[in-house]
Amino acid sequence: MGKIVISSNVSLDGVVQDPDGAEGFDRGGWFVRYGGADLDEWSxxxxxxxxSTEALLLGRRSDGWFGARWAxxxxxxxxxxxxxxxxxxxxTLQEPSWTNVTVLKGDVVDEVTRLRQELDGDIVCYASYELGRTLIEHDLVDELRLVLFPVVVGAGKRLFGESSGARPFRLAGSRTVGSGLVLLTYEIVRDA
Structure with missing residues (x-):
């Protein structure tokens, strides 16, 4: 069985929106500005x-963003x-931007549940905060890997939004990345 991992860069106040500034968000661009020299270690x-990843799980906009930058x-x-x-x-996606893409057009929960059962290893969800929220809400996330950037953005889309209830996680690891970033790894607690 696959393990769903949300891997995200996040500000101290939980903002994930427009880290590179390309979306035109007036508070975007915090990734480079506050990552600085630590981005070598981040890379x-x-x-x-x-x-160590077996597959990537993305939303439509993230496919476009990554495809344009990595292909x-x-x-x-x-x-x-x-x-x-x-x-x-x-x-709605007709033509994926990236390579090796399978579009999951059905119910998100059903499609990801099936995917999780069919694959082994880590299925990493990058930069797809709306998808991430849905996965968390439906108890499909096994692990969070959050790289914390030393900035309070003050506004913007956050990884975590309103939910139907508490979702307990346990700290599985923490380490500094460079001198100013922190990687926090959390595992879901399903037996709470």
Whole structure:
């Protein structure tokens, strides 16, 4: 059985919106601005994660964002990301932007449950906060990997929104990335 992992960059106040500033959000661009020299270590962390991942799970907009940035990049990290099977949840996507994409057009919960049963290993969900919220709400997430950036953005879309109830997680690991970023790893507590 596969393990659903949400892997995300997040500000201290939980904002995940427009980290690179490309969306035009007036508070976007916090990733480079506050990641600085630590982004070299962040890259190593993300590269290692890609090497241990079995598949990617994305929303429609994330497919477009990643496809535009990674499809033509050279190097081992790009080759790994481009070669991974990708599952994009969308009822409207006709032409995926990235490579190796299967579009999941049915009910999100049913499609991801089936995917989780069919695959083994980590199924990593990048940069898809709306999808992430749905997965958390329906108890489909097994692990959170959050790279915490040292900034309070003050507004913007957050990974966690309103939910129907508490979802307990346990800290599985923490480490600094460079000198200013922190990787927090949490596992879902299903026996609480």
């Amino acid at each position: 190593k962390l993300e590269h290692a994660e890609a090497l 033509s990049r050279p190097g081992e990290w790009a080759e790994r990301l481009n070669s991974l099977p990708k599952y994009v949840v969308s009822s």
